[in-house]
Amino acid sequence: MAEDIVLLADQVSRYFDVSRPWLQRTLAREPKQVLRAVDGVSFRVARGSTLSLVGESGCGKSTVARLAVGLYTPSGGEIRFEGEAISAARAQPDLRRRMNMIFQDPYASLNPRWRVRDIVAEPIRAFKLLSSTADINARVGALLTQVGLAAADGEKFPHEFSGGQRQRISIARALSSEPEFLVCDEPTSALDVSVQAQILNLMKDLQQRLGLTYLFISHNLSVVRHMSDRLGVMYLGRIVEIGPAAEIFANPRHPYTKLLLDAIPDLDMVGRSRTPVGGEVPSPINPPPGCPFHPRCPLANARCKTEKPQVLHLGTVEIACHAAEEGRTTA
Amino acid sequence: MLGRFLDSDVFYSFRRNPLAVGSAIILVCVLIGSVFSPWLAPTNPFDLASLNVMDSFNPPAFMPDGARANLLGTDEQGRDVLSSIMYGTRVSLFVGVLAVAFAITLGVTVGLVAGYLGGFVESMLMRITDVQLSFPSILIALLVDGIARAVLPRELHNSLELYVLIFAIGISGWPQFARTVRGSTMVERNKEYVMAARVIGIGSARIMFSHILPNVLGPVLVIATLSLGQAILAEATLSFLGVGLPPTEPSLGTLIRIGQNFLLSGEWWVTIFPGIALALMVLAINLLGDWLRDALNPRLR
Numbered sequence: 001m002a003e004d005i006v007l008l009a010d011q012v013s014r015y016f017d018v019s020r021p022w023l024q025r026t027l028a029r030e031p032k033q034v035l036r037a038v039d040g041v042s043f044r045v046a047r048g049s050t051l052s053l054v055g056e057s058g059c060g061k062s063t064v065a066r067l068a069v070g071l072y073t074p075s076g077g078e079i080r081f082e083g084e085a086i087s088a089a090r091a092q093p094d095l096r097r098r099m100n101m102i103f104q105d106p107y108a109s110l111n112p113r114w115r116v117r118d119i120v121a122e123p124i125r126a127f128k129l130l131s132s133t134a135d136i137n138a139r140v141g142a143l144l145t146q147v148g149l150a151a152a153d154g155e156k157f158p159h160e161f162s163g164g165q166r167q168r169i170s171i172a173r174a175l176s177s178e179p180e181f182l183v184c185d186e187p188t189s190a191l192d193v194s195v196q197a198q199i200l201n202l203m204k205d206l207q208q209r210l211g212l213t214y215l216f217i218s219h220n221l222s223v224v225r226h227m228s229d230r231l232g233v234m235y236l237g238r239i240v241e242i243g244p245a246a247e248i249f250a251n252p253r254h255p256y257t258k259l260l261l262d263a264i265p266d267l268d269m270v271g272r273s274r275t276p277v278g279g280e281v282p283s284p285i286n287p288p289p290g291c292p293f294h295p296r297c298p299l300a301n302a303r304c305k306t307e308k309p310q311v312l313h314l315g316t317v318e319i320a321c322h323a324a325e326e327g328r329t330t331a
Numbered sequence: 332m333l334g335r336f337l338d339s340d341v342f343y344s345f346r347r348n349p350l351a352v353g354s355a356i357i358l359v360c361v362l363i364g365s366v367f368s369p370w371l372a373p374t375n376p377f378d379l380a381s382l383n384v385m386d387s388f389n390p391p392a393f394m395p396d397g398a399r400a401n402l403l404g405t406d407e408q409g410r411d412v413l414s415s416i417m418y419g420t421r422v423s424l425f426v427g428v429l430a431v432a433f434a435i436t437l438g439v440t441v442g443l444v445a446g447y448l449g450g451f452v453e454s455m456l457m458r459i460t461d462v463q464l465s466f467p468s469i470l471i472a473l474l475v476d477g478i479a480r481a482v483l484p485r486e487l488h489n490s491l492e493l494y495v496l497i498f499a500i501g502i503s504g505w506p507q508f509a510r511t512v513r514g515s516t517m518v519e520r521n522k523e524y525v526m527a528a529r530v531i532g533i534g535s536a537r538i539m540f541s542h543i544l545p546n547v548l549g550p551v552l553v554i555a556t557l558s559l560g561q562a563i564l565a566e567a568t569l570s571f572l573g574v575g576l577p578p579t580e581p582s583l584g585t586l587i588r589i590g591q592n593f594l595l596s597g598e599w600w601v602t603i604f605p606g607i608a609l610a611l612m613v614l615a616i617n618l619l620g621d622w623l624r625d626a627l628n629p630r631l632r
Contacts, residue, residue, distance in 0.1 A: 096531070096532050109522075113545035173527070
């Protein structure tokens with residue numbers, strides 16, 4: 001099946017140099033320290049679909065989001081947008097216009113000194129999509145109406161809106177350059193639960209109407225279940241399991257995915273004891289040898305502690321786990 | 332617009348602060364009196380035809396042998412002291428305001444560029460700032476003024492003295508703006524609205540000046556007010572030391588310098604009244620600046 005791939009990531013890595021300044025490092029005879037925020041991640045996003053990436057804090061989800069829109073350059077591997085390397089794609093205004101990003105914190109992602117009208121119109125002006133002020137104002141009004149606000153709200157400043165309304169403004173802004181691909185970096189995690197559902201429904205509705213493609217970053221599995229076609233589970237800078245969302249939710253194979261799904265509050269689960277995910281995420285500066293999940297994994301054995309698992313295809317799912325490969329169910 | 336200002340928190344805290352209201356009233360009087368001095372002053376102290384040496388050293392009007400026409404007395408040439416003060420304040424304010432404006436332009440630009448670009452550019456710019464901060468600012472101003480005297484031809488220098496002074500005071504005041512703006516810029520540049528602008532490919536210069544600049548201007552406004560007082564004082568100091576404005580174009584500092592020759596011979600009013608005017612103006616500006624700093628600080632609300 002020839003898929004129409006919008007965004008392709010091939011063994012992408014992003015390292016950050018977190019060493020102390022040169023002089024102090026030399027005096028203390030420390031080596032350079034490198035944080036491997038993203039370490040060899042591969043995925044593809046098909047046109048019109050949603051790929052979600054989930055994982056705990058610090059697993060590199062947001063770094064992937066920023067790599068995907070070219071805010072960071074990869075330290076290794078390659079990202080291709082519409083078949084072009086991301087840096088080349090970003091150099092062309094016509095391709096750059098087709099991607100945009102929605103951010104996590106609606107209180108920080110809108111410039112507090114700008115009127116909403118100017119915030120939403122900035123991409124239109126930047127890409128010179130419309131020239132006359134009247135046309136731009138009309139378009140901004142239409143965009144605000146599309147996300148459930150009033151056209152007259154453009155005159156106000158961001159602080160006059162609630163969190164949910166601000167996220168609607170962010171979406172209107174992201175849509176104003178008529179993009180096809182949107183990277184959403186935890187767009188609902190700063191919002192109340194009731195408002196989250198509204199924003200997610202709005203995003204799904206817009207996806208259907210405008211044929212948008214989403215790369216959706218979240219730590220909330222209930223949100224992800226609602227949104228995704230495909231799902232990737234990240235742990236310590238790597239994707240441990242990726243495949244069709246329905247398949248992963250119905251039949252999680254990686255022990256980490258199982259633990260995450262177990263941790264979702266569920267009415268059926270009331271009164272039953274649950275397996276908590278023990279321990280902390282290890283430091284990505286000094287990751288454990290072998291499988292990065294082995295210190296917390298209930299199925300870990302000697303092989304997991306020494307040998308790094310490779311990605312293998314099990315049916316429609318790609319997974320990196322020795323236990324799943326061997327069909328092991330106990331340590 | 333005006334209605335919004337009258338309803339704002341800042342105006343509310345202004346009305347509740349009698350010191351700020353008093354300072355503002357004094358400043359408004361000083362502003363009107365100096366800016367419109369050619370129309371408001373009793374006489375024109377620079378109109379040689381109207382001067383009469385017979386009127387020299389008239390004491391202030393409230394003294395036993397004071398002349399009613401000269402409220403604050405006259406100087407050794409028979410110039411009305413009140414008129415001289417009004418004209419002199421105008422010069423002092425002009426120099427102060429332009430010097431601060433120059434310092435803001437330079438300092439804010441340096442701070443924005445250093446804070447946003449970071450790395451090597453930041454290190455270079457901030458080391459320059461640190462070096463200049465380690466010298467007393469009046470020394471820098473004296474140095475710049477001295478260089479200008481040495482480099483410019485004499486008659487050119489005389490006609491440009493006002494602008495040399497503005498440049499010298501401005502150049503001695505920019506580092507504090509640069510430091511403050513750099514700090515705020517480093518906070519702002521990691522906020523998501525800056526990321527959002529970068530995603531759609533907005534250039535660094537536009538991000539600095541139209542996104543970040545409006546968000547770092549609050550502290551700049553406060554420092555600007557306080558350094559206006561400092562700039563006026565610096566100008567007065569330089570003029571008092573004799574390297575500032577010539578007696579043909581006297582500022583408050585020049586008036587004080589000329590007047591102090593007669594302080595011990597009994598004609599105290601020639602120097603005391605310009606001194607009071609200077610102190611009052613700078614005090615009012617500083618009190619207003621203090622209030623502004625508190626009013627714009629969200630933690631003190």
